[in-house]
Amino acid sequence: MFTTNCRRLPFVAVVLASAVLLSACTVEAGDEAAHAIAAKFAESDQSVAEAAPASDLEETATIEEVDSQEPAKVDERLAAEEAEMLARARAEAEERRRAEQEKARAAEQPRIEQERLRARQVAEEKLQREIEEQRKEAEARRLAEIAAQEEARRIAEKQRRLAEEEERRAAELRRRLEGEKEQERKAAEAKRQAEIAAQEEARRAAEARRLMALTQLEQEERLRIEQIRAIPALAAAAEEARKTRIEPQRGSEGLNREEQTPIRKTSTAPYALGGPKPPAAPDPLLGLPRSSRVTVLLVMEPGTRGIRRFRKTADPVLCVDSVCYISNGPGEPARAMTRIRALGPAVTIGTRAGYCRRSLTCVFRGVDFKHAMVVVQPVDLRVLRHDRREPRAVMVDPTCRIEGPYRLTCSRPVVAEGYKLWVVPESIAERAGPLALELVARAGLPQSPGVAHAGID
Structure with a gap:
């Protein structure tokens, strides 16, 4: 078991x-x-x-x-x-x-x-969700395409409007420019017509001044001739009055000697009552070197300084550097003296401006320019306070020339405050003659080529 x-x-x-x-x-x-x-x-x-x-x-x-x-x-x-x-x-x-x-x-x-x-x-x-997202994306793409198309249409419409506006502005600008050009053309045409009319008016005024000056010179010449013709009668009357006064005293020795003194029956002094020069008088300008001699034509404006009896006149004296000149007329050399003497009381109270006394125009012959450029100063002689005008540095005008008989013109005038002048070479002044110098000075030294001829046709 x-x-x-x-x-x-x-x-x-x-x-x-x-x-x-x-x-x-x-x-x-x-x-x-x-x-x-x-x-x-x-x-x-x-x-x-x-x-x-x-x-x-x-x-x-x-x-x-x-x-x-x-x-x-x-x-x-x-x-x-x-x-x-x-x-x-x-x-x-x-x-x-x-x-x-x-x-x-x-x-x-x-x-x-x-x-x-x-x-x-x-x-x-x-x-x-994917289908919805795809649908939404498709819808978004469709809306984006619609928005893009709308934006493109809006941009195209805006560009079209801008182009139309630009074209309208360009057309308006062209019309305005054309209008301005037309106005400028009309203004230029009106200006040209006005200039032509002004030149014509200036020519007529210059011609009127020339004729007036010529008439005045003729009247002065007739008066001078009448005065010259009246000199023998006045001398004879003065001699008769003197003989009448001294007849009771004829026995005195002094009066006998006075009777034996020959009496001039005519005046040959060039400054006495505008009398004529001696027939064989030499050229008064021969004593000066021709290379330094000029003729100055002066036109002054009426001054406001000093005591003036005549409002529209002047007593011009021309000072060149330290020397002053008093005019003896368009045919005689001006008288030179120192500035102190020329502006002193003897000249102011006595002879004053000589030939140009109470005149706004004056011709100074034989003015000595010792240098190529000098300082000139016109002086209007007054009683207490002289009217000294603006000094200017000047030189001989090489453009001065004679166009036709007795026609004088200069292209480079000296224009200063209160006066205007021409500096003419003495050789040109001699060729023009005293009458042409006097006429162009009284015409106001015109600068326009159509008015600058102040002579006799």
């Missing part, structure tokens, strides 16, 4: 080890299969233990029979039994594992279905 149990112990151990091994190998099927196998073997051992008293005799006989057999066969049989039991245990464990797997699969199927359904729903939702 004990021997039999001892022999069965290895078998049970092997079976238990196999169960444990199968349980370890089939961990994926769960711990329940291993527990089931172990419980089965435990039940088998218990049944064997319960049946042992009833069949002791059989077992004893069997054991003895077995003991009588060869140990090799016993071992082989035990091995076969163990293999069979192991195979059955494996098959049962596999079956149990499959059943558990089926059960687990059956229990897992709803969850899988739910997860599949959930995944399908998620996929459908994702698809819907």
